[in-house]
Amino acid sequence: MVFAHFIVGNTRSFTVSDWAQDIALAASKGIDAFALNVGRDDYEASKVADAFTAAADTGFKLFLSFDMTSLPCSGAGDATTLRNYILNYDTHPSQLKYNGKSLVSTFGGEYCTFGTGNLNQGWMNAVKTGMPPIHFIPAFFIDPGAFEGMTVMDGAFNWNSGWPSGASDGNFDSDNNYVAHLEGRTYMANFSPWFFTHYGANSFNKNFIFRADDWHFSHRWELIIANRDVVGLVEAVTWNDFGESHYLGPRHGDQAGSEAWTNGYDHTDWLDLLSYYIEAYKTGIYPSIEKDRIFLWARLSPAAANAPDSVGKPNHWDWTQDYLWAVVLLTAPAQVQLSCGTTRNTYTVPAGLSRLQLPFSQSCSVQASVIRDDLTTLTLAPNGFNFQTNPSSYNFNAFVAASP
Template sequence: MFSFTLAVSALAALCIRAATAADVFAHFMVQNAYAYDHSQWKADMLSAKSIGVDAFAMNWMPPDCQGNLGWQEDRIEDAFKAAEEVGFKIVHSFDMSWDNCDKYWNTTYMADVLQKHAGSKATYRWNSNILVTTYGGDRVKEYGALFFADLKAKMFFSGNAISLTPALTSFAEKAQKNAASAAFDMIADFAVIDGYFNWQAWPMYDNVNNTIDADEVFQSAMKKAGKSGPYIMAVSPWQFKDLDNGNNMDAWVAPADWLFKDRLESLVNGEVQPDIIELLTWNDWCESHYLRDLPGNSTSSSDYANMGRLEAYVAGQNHSPWRIMTKYYVEWWKTGKQPEITEDQVVFWYRVHAKDAQCNQGSSHIRNSDLVEDAIFAWALVTKDSRVSMSLGDNTYYDFHADNSGPATGSIPFPKDLGGSEGMRPEFAIMQDGKTAYYGQGSKRITSWCSTKNFNPVVNLIGQGSDNRGHS
């Protein structure tokens, strides 16, 4: 009897943990994993785990949507095997946004895929049910509430019930103007859902970098409706896309200069309390919001990605130092305790040309380009009293103070003169005890002109973990 009671208590604790977990997903674009092998999956998962990510949400297209995309299921099979080995989780995120498919998703195939991995220890569960997310499902006529109800029914009667938590993007967008109305309409139109994933991490209409009002309204509405699934909040460092196809809707930048910091701080400050956060994204090169290292250039690389037109604004635009910020805030959010600062590091990001630069290629107009600031943005963690010094051309010694009490931030505007055709590199230094502890320059020059219009930032690091050591 004693051991049985302990077992029941442990099971109850496990169920409570599953329903209140402060877990972190990273949205993973399977379309960019064609070259992945078992070792590459493990490398990506270990890299994600090192910054506090618990699972990849695997975004994949209908296998017969356009040509032969059946290889996606093979990559996902490989991912499950790798995840089992490294103690990582996988969540299916069915991409239901494609409106021009030869064959769309069907519930029989989706149920078969979910049941195939139901027994895997890498399958992420919510309240013992398999968690299923989507991108879309509310805009393409082949899907909708009845489609979701059929999927849930198939999985229930198979003995592998799901917690359906889709990203219904039309409601997320509407919520930026009227969140209460959007939440009401969504629950009325999609009563079948268990949870909700609010995809809209970025402001759409103005430069408001926090954007948590909609999260609070959606989460409250779902609770009032008695929904048992998780509320997933999206967090993203950036968004820029330019397909250069003459369609204004395919060329935009989100006003996101401080967005990443502000969204993450709203979590640790308790302004918003989602069940799960989802980082957008791990590897979406197309929309410039990747946290992963850039893919290999060689076609023989196990992480090679054929980016085509995207190469013009992704090549050399490293975002890896943003993972330092991610790790810091994720640990804080998960533990409820501000992490101790043990290294001196300054992460800084900037665009490589002025927003009104004359460019030879790229779309003639980038939506929202007037809402971004021509500046360099810096976020610092230091172990002791420090002065972070920033210079760019005629704008010299823009300094801000930092100490070991927590992150400090500063920025420096682009000068009017960006150095002609050659441009100029920003310079950074961490000053401690009257000496330069670390010094570094930006990896790319900032120019007043450009060969291709590019609103994708480059993200750099000085301090420990970089190769830039200062001098006295």
């Protein structure tokens, strides 16, 4: 199964119909459930209730992912919030069940003891003792070697597997390390398409990128699919975390002060490419291509450019290169042309999926086309896809576009 991490804290203004809209869109792309990231804000419980109302009778599932960077967990009484959430939805028809048990996850929580002085016992008391049976797959940020003594864990979610850890491309080493220490328990991998956050010292004080070059979107999925025999579950991070720029869903609700780098940067054109890979992961067979498609994404300014931006250049800015990244799905061989201003490359491309790139060197507008038998059969010239060498601010978010 494939899930999408959903920040309930960004849904203060959501109605049931907003939830229904996102649920319908996610389900149409092959996503099975939302992992509802819940924290301490008072309004979140009512928004979780709205989500379950919207999901009822749709076949779409939901499960709780407790945000332990927000929820307290030092005393025994701190478990009450978690236990109430689990009890409230355990029998709901939209609660995701795994091996007949409610699936429950976390973001963090490796420091939680719930008054016991022991991580494993603390979590056991909090979510399992005297409770309906759950399948507990937390994202604890600990050495996987410690998993072998963590009897409360029915599996693990490897949050940091979603991006490379440095200036080179990602690999499957972190995933293999988790699998090796889970001893047959459920492994949940992270897929994430991007990462850029740009909060100043007067806000969340987070200003950095993770590398997403070299078609990271495709590369990560292809690693997961090649190792699908050990990847029981995949969680896409995220559906709606706008502040970290890895959102896949539509921009509505609370954008968490990210408007400076998310307004005008819609990511939903990635969803059909996501759907292509989800089908391959679930079935083990890449789907047949019935229509030529072009998917494009890039930053819209040079990584090394200087801008009059009080927040400053993001950390790790030098981990990324100035390229247009393209994935094309072709029903038959063709030529594909990528251009931006006077920079133009034409590639002879076979049927199937191909990855192409074009370097940026000047202010220009992006265009792509498919040429077959000397006829241009598809052209994509996205409105707003303009590379600017002298930006007014540091925006390392991805501009995403796809042909219909």
